[in-house]
Amino acid sequence: MFLNNLSNxxxxxxxxxxxxxxxxxxxxSSAESGPFVLIGVLLSLITVYLTSKLGGELSKRxxxxxxxxxxxxxxxxxxSALHLIMFPENSAAVTDSVIAQVxxxxxxxxxxxxxxxxxxxxxxxxVLAELGxxxxxxxxxxxxxxxxxxxxxAQAAVVAxxxxxxxxxLGTVGLISIFHVPVxxxxxxxxxxxxxxIGITSKVLAELGHLKSKExxxxxxxxxxxxxxxxxxxxxxxxxxxxxxxxxxxxxxxIISASAFLLGAILLGKFFNTGFVAIAxxxxxxxxxxxxxxxxxxxxxxxxxAIHLEAILGAFAAGLVLDETDKRNExxxxxxxxxxxxxxxxxxxxxxxxxxxxxxxMVAENRAxxxxxxxxxxxxxxxKVITGWAVFGQPGINRMAIGVGxxxxxxxxxxxxxxxxxxxxxxxxxxxxxxxxxxxxxxLAPPLLQMTLKETDVELPTExxxxxxx
Amino acid sequence: MFLNNLSNxxxxxxxxxxxxxxxxxxxxSSAESGPFVLIGVLLSLITVYLTSKLGGELSKRxxxxxxxxxxxxxxxxxxSALHLIMFPENSAAVTDSVIAQVxxxxxxxxxxxxxxxxxxxxxxxxVLAELGxxxxxxxxxxxxxxxxxxxxxAQAAVVAxxxxxxxxxLGTVGLISIFHVPVxxxxxxxxxxxxxxIGITSKVLAELGHLKSKExxxxxxxxxxxxxxxxxxxxxxxxxxxxxxxxxxxxxxxIISASAFLLGAILLGKFFNTGFVAIAxxxxxxxxxxxxxxxxxxxxxxxxxAIHLEAILGAFAAGLVLDETDKRNExxxxxxxxxxxxxxxxxxxxxxxxxxxxxxxMVAENRAxxxxxxxxxxxxxxxKVITGWAVFGQPGINRMAIGVGxxxxxxxxxxxxxxxxxxxxxxxxxxxxxxxxxxxxxxLAPPLLQMTLKETDVELPTExxxxxxx
Numbered sequence: 001m002f003l004n005n006l007s008n009x010x011x012x013x014x015x016x017x018x019x020x021x022x023x024x025x026x027x028x029s030s031a032e033s034g035p036f037v038l039i040g041v042l043l044s045l046i047t048v049y050l051t052s053k054l055g056g057e058l059s060k061r062x063x064x065x066x067x068x069x070x071x072x073x074x075x076x077x078x079x080s081a082l083h084l085i086m087f088p089e090n091s092a093a094v095t096d097s098v099i100a101q102v103x104x105x106x107x108x109x110x111x112x113x114x115x116x117x118x119x120x121x122x123x124x125x126x127v128l129a130e131l132g133x134x135x136x137x138x139x140x141x142x143x144x145x146x147x148x149x150x151x152x153x154a155q156a157a158v159v160a161x162x163x164x165x166x167x168x169x170l171g172t173v174g175l176i177s178i179f180h181v182p183v184x185x186x187x188x189x190x191x192x193x194x195x196x197x198i199g200i201t202s203k204v205l206a207e208l209g210h211l212k213s214k215e216x217x218x219x220x221x222x223x224x225x226x227x228x229x230x231x232x233x234x235x236x237x238x239x240x241x242x243x244x245x246x247x248x249x250x251x252x253x254x255i256i257s258a259s260a261f262l263l264g265a266i267l268l269g270k271f272f273n274t275g276f277v278a279i280a281x282x283x284x285x286x287x288x289x290x291x292x293x294x295x296x297x298x299x300x301x302x303x304x305x306a307i308h309l310e311a312i313l314g315a316f317a318a319g320l321v322l323d324e325t326d327k328r329n330e331x332x333x334x335x336x337x338x339x340x341x342x343x344x345x346x347x348x349x350x351x352x353x354x355x356x357x358x359x360x361x362m363v364a365e366n367r368a369x370x371x372x373x374x375x376x377x378x379x380x381x382x383x384k385v386i387t388g389w390a391v392f393g394q395p396g397i398n399r400m401a402i403g404v405g406x407x408x409x410x411x412x413x414x415x416x417x418x419x420x421x422x423x424x425x426x427x428x429x430x431x432x433x434x435x436x437x438x439x440x441x442x443x444l445a446p447p448l449l450q451m452t453l454k455e456t457d458v459e460l461p462t463e464x465x466x467x468x469x470x
Numbered sequence: 471m472f473l474n475n476l477s478n479x480x481x482x483x484x485x486x487x488x489x490x491x492x493x494x495x496x497x498x499s500s501a502e503s504g505p506f507v508l509i510g511v512l513l514s515l516i517t518v519y520l521t522s523k524l525g526g527e528l529s530k531r532x533x534x535x536x537x538x539x540x541x542x543x544x545x546x547x548x549x550s551a552l553h554l555i556m557f558p559e560n561s562a563a564v565t566d567s568v569i570a571q572v573x574x575x576x577x578x579x580x581x582x583x584x585x586x587x588x589x590x591x592x593x594x595x596x597v598l599a600e601l602g603x604x605x606x607x608x609x610x611x612x613x614x615x616x617x618x619x620x621x622x623x624a625q626a627a628v629v630a631x632x633x634x635x636x637x638x639x640l641g642t643v644g645l646i647s648i649f650h651v652p653v654x655x656x657x658x659x660x661x662x663x664x665x666x667x668i669g670i671t672s673k674v675l676a677e678l679g680h681l682k683s684k685e686x687x688x689x690x691x692x693x694x695x696x697x698x699x700x701x702x703x704x705x706x707x708x709x710x711x712x713x714x715x716x717x718x719x720x721x722x723x724x725i726i727s728a729s730a731f732l733l734g735a736i737l738l739g740k741f742f743n744t745g746f747v748a749i750a751x752x753x754x755x756x757x758x759x760x761x762x763x764x765x766x767x768x769x770x771x772x773x774x775x776a777i778h779l780e781a782i783l784g785a786f787a788a789g790l791v792l793d794e795t796d797k798r799n800e801x802x803x804x805x806x807x808x809x810x811x812x813x814x815x816x817x818x819x820x821x822x823x824x825x826x827x828x829x830x831x832m833v834a835e836n837r838a839x840x841x842x843x844x845x846x847x848x849x850x851x852x853x854k855v856i857t858g859w860a861v862f863g864q865p866g867i868n869r870m871a872i873g874v875g876x877x878x879x880x881x882x883x884x885x886x887x888x889x890x891x892x893x894x895x896x897x898x899x900x901x902x903x904x905x906x907x908x909x910x911x912x913x914l915a916p917p918l919l920q921m922t923l924k925e926t927d928v929e930l931p932t933e934x935x936x937x938x939x940x
Binding site: 061066299 | 515768
């Protein structure tokens with residue numbers, strides 16, 4: 001927001017100073033604007049990929065999760081700064097989007113045609129971003145392993161449940177009682193505090209060489225359960241947001257249908273998997289494994305939508321089911337490139353849509369948002385750190401490390417912010433506060449985890465040093 | 471067309487007989503129709519994948535190229551029959567699309583919202599189909615090998631040039647003089663007769679075990695050159711279609727810019743490749759190889775569009791360039807799943823948009839289209855079969871097999887039909903005639919090639935039989 005005027009000014013000067021369009025067409029009306037929609041989508045995708053790679057790599061170089069860089073990159077190219085990736089919902093005019101203006105100039109489009117191209121191109125990018133979350137959750141489902149959960153067992157389950165209940169309750173009650181936020185947005189923000197990012201957590205643990213330690217196993221196990229709980233919470237909350245009221249019967253119905261859908265999918269999966277493998281083995285054309293699996297994920301996404309749940313829950317369930325087949329490694333390999341090209345569209349888009357201008361402390365009315373962000377941040381850390389002390393029957397375990405390991409929110413927290421913003425439940429300060437919370441937890445967790453785990457390590461290097469001396 | 475009334479009738483009865491919508495919403499206006507666009511896209515994609523797999527596998531079982539089945543499947547689910555995959559351009563109303571009607575009923579949408587969802591969902595599927603051709607030509611570029619061409623050398627070049635010039639001249643002149651077709655559509659149809667499908671031809675040769683024979687090498691070499699020539703012809707013709715007149719200077723400019731673009735891309739590619747590999751090696755986040763390569767393909771597609779060429783020419787050039795890097799095998803592996811999910815959208819959509827109703831011989835005015843199809847078919851076969859006799863300095867070679875090997879048109883021919891139809895150059899009978907020609911050449915070539923190559927084989931089984939007797 002605070003960069004709007006600057007970028008608009010220089011853009012208009014640029015366009016005025018440019019030579020007349022070299023294209024041979026007369027002014028183009030909206031009926032003939034078809035090819036320009038493709039060019040608009042191509043320019044948007046190029047921007048998204050350059051942003052995600054620059055942001056991701058920079059983030060990686062700073063020893064932070066790449067997803068953080070993609071998100072921050074999205075903020076830079078979006079409504080908060082460069083105005084490259086724009087959506088009609090937060091900017092009504094073609095003149096707000098640099099890409100739409102370039103296309104209008106390239107094709108010599110009239111105002112109506114330019115608006116049509118801008119709307120169509122944004123619609124396509126939005127749907128591609130939604131397909132991106134669907135593929136992401138399908139992949140998370142494929143990477144999650146129900147059998148691993150049974151090994152870490154009860155400890156992980158307790159950590160997961162405390163890690164969902166504590167931040168949700170603290171966050172929701174705090175927002176309502178301290179900040180007088182209406183009930184539904186408060187529940188939504190509370191829910192956004194629940195889900196630990198299994199991707200970020202397990203990656204950080206692997207980098208620190210602690211994936212196989214007792215603490216590491218409990219963290220990963222809890223993050224997996226937490227992921228499932230978080231998605232059920234998301235489905236419940238998103239449906240609540242749709243119907244507009246807190247209907248206890250509806251909540252119960254949703255919890256039951258979410259659980260039944262997920263459990264039913266897993267149970268039916270045992271039968272389905274035999275059939276699936278048989279079908280995939282019989283197919284002789286390209287995509288023999290991928291197309292049936294991907295179609296299954298889309299069907300489950302559609303089914304989930306049809307019974308009032310979120311599409312991504314269906315994709316996650318499809319992933320969990322297909323994870324049980326013998327084909328899982330082959331499928332993982334084939335889904336990865338698809339996730340590589342679709343998932344960044346989602347993260348960059350979430351960043352691009354987040355108007356960080358509302359957090360500008362220079363504007364008096366924004367200060368409430370900043371205070372909320374500070375409050376969410378405190379709850380996000382405290383609500384997860386206490387989970388370490390819920391672990392029972394494990395004397396001498398590093399409780400702090402377990403709690404800290406649950407801090408990063410990552411993907412699922414952003415899914416909440418994106419859906420909350422798309423459905424209109426979250427106002428801008430609250431949405432921006434949630435994104436700030438996700439950015440900060442993701443940002444804080446790796447160095448904190450490194451610090452807490454080093455305490456355990458203190459003896460290890462000493463032993464190693466001793467054995468080297470011997 | 472002849473099935474329209476039937477399917478509309480039964481659909482309307484179905485919807486009238488259905489219970490009231492179970493969704494809790496009041497009638498939804500177009501501002502809130504966002505999530506339904508996603509559901510519409512998901513339902514369309516599910517239909518596309520089921521169609522492409524059923525059609526492809528059936529085709530494969532009948533020993534025909536799978537792409538033929540995808541195309542015919544598209545015809546079945548499209549405007550000619552089931553009305554599942556529909557586009558506003560050939561059907562103005564929501565009531566013409568089964569999926570749009572299902573969504574209107576599911577979401578209890580008002581007429582305006584339903585039309586908005588129908589238009590948005592069709593726009594998304596259209597762009598996904600265009601991304602499908604871009605990925606397809608990127609993949610064909612990656613599979614083409616400039617070094618292989620130098621081995622088969624002059625023979626292949628002569629076969630390729632004759633195989634482009636002969637059908638183009640015969641087709642264009644014949645359509646203008648015999649059928650009094652206007653010049654631009656005649657040139658477009660003539661151009662659609664030029665490009666041999668390298669995919670289908672090389673696959674058929676491999677299946678018959680003749681890929682490494684002298685005939686096989688000349689066919690594959692010629693098909694590669696032919697592919698490049700066909701794409702230049704496509705770029706020329708599509709640009710001609712856009713500007714609306716045959717401007718000789720413009721043709722020369724286009725031939726020069728198409729050649730310069732392609733050759734420049736390849737020459738610059740040598741420098742670029744070193745940089746590309748260095749960049750890909752330095753990247754540490756997911757998609758380190760795929761995202762730079764894919765972004766390069768999109769940038770080249772955009773550049774090609776910007777200098778009045780087709781986007782697909784850029785994607786093909788990007789593929790040719792990246793084929794020269796050490797990373798080509800790894801890249802091939804990663805592009806394959808993306809092609810698997812995007813390319814079928816293109817083929818099924820081309821089939822779905824083809825209104826075969828215009829070829830119904832019961833309707834008097836359609837007979838011209840059928841006669842044109844018969845003429846195109848004759849030109850398509852004769853124009854390629856004669857190329858075998860253009861081979862020089864190879865006594866005893868199976869000239870008929872080389873000519874027959876060049877017959878299948880496949881992908882590139884369909885690209886012509888799709889672009890011609892989208893740009894409005896081709897009227898329906900001519901578009902349908904081209905699609906019929908592509909279907910029939912693709913359908914005829916494998917058994918014909920099997921027949922002509924068996925003549926050469928006659929001695930081989932005998933020798934094998936003899937050695938088995940010894």
